[in-house]
Amino acid sequence: MTEAMRKILQQCRDNGDFDAVINAVPYAGLLGIKLHAMDLQPTFILPANKDNIGNPMLPAIHGGVIAGCMETSAALHLLMTMESIALPKIIDFSIDYLRAGRLQDTFVSCQVWRQGSRVANVAINAWQTDPGEPIATARAHFLLVQE
Numbered sequence: 342m343t344e345a346m347r348k349i350l351q352q353c354r355d356n357g358d359f360d361a362v363i364n365a366v367p368y369a370g371l372l373g374i375k376l377h378a379m380d381l382q383p384t385f386i387l388p389a390n391k392d393n394i395g396n397p398m399l400p401a402i403h404g405g406v407i408a409g410c411m412e413t414s415a416a417l418h419l420l421m422t423m424e425s426i427a428l429p430k431i432i433d434f435s436i437d438y439l440r441a442g443r444l445q446d447t448f449v450s451c452q453v454w455r456q457g458s459r460v461a462n463v464a465i466n467a468w469q470t471d472p473g474e475p476i477a478t479a480r481a482h483f484l485l486v487q488e
Contacts, residue, residue: 359421369413385414387447402442407477415463415481418451429483436479445469
């Protein structure tokens with residue numbers, strides 16, 4: 342983690358506004374990921390975008406966009422909620438696609454199942470209209486690199 346990113350992260354943790362962290366991650370910017378709400382847990386939003394369509398016949402969001410958004414959201418979630426400043430690096434990611442992601446806003450929430458000093462296990466859910474009807478669920482393991 343660069344010193345500039347470390348300063349951005351610490352400043353965001355101090356003031357509670359994590360938009361600067363999201364803006365500092367180029368892939369999050371490419372997808373247009375935004376922080377939707379941050380009460381007890383952050384919720385991310387992938388805004389509807391015609392460029393993210395994989396199947397124009399439905400139209401449905403490309404599965405890679407959904408997976409990329411979920412993985413990036415999990416890493417951002419860890420950056421926002423961990424006590425230490427560590428860079429999460431993906432070890433593995435497993436996704437289950439449950440239904441087509443339509444051309445509308447997609448929401449992503451994460452839950453840390455286990456976080457040790459070196460590894461974190463995160464569950465990720467993506468939905469569009471109802472959190473009880475996810476379009477995809479995933480599990481990810483991250484290596485927490487202290488630099």
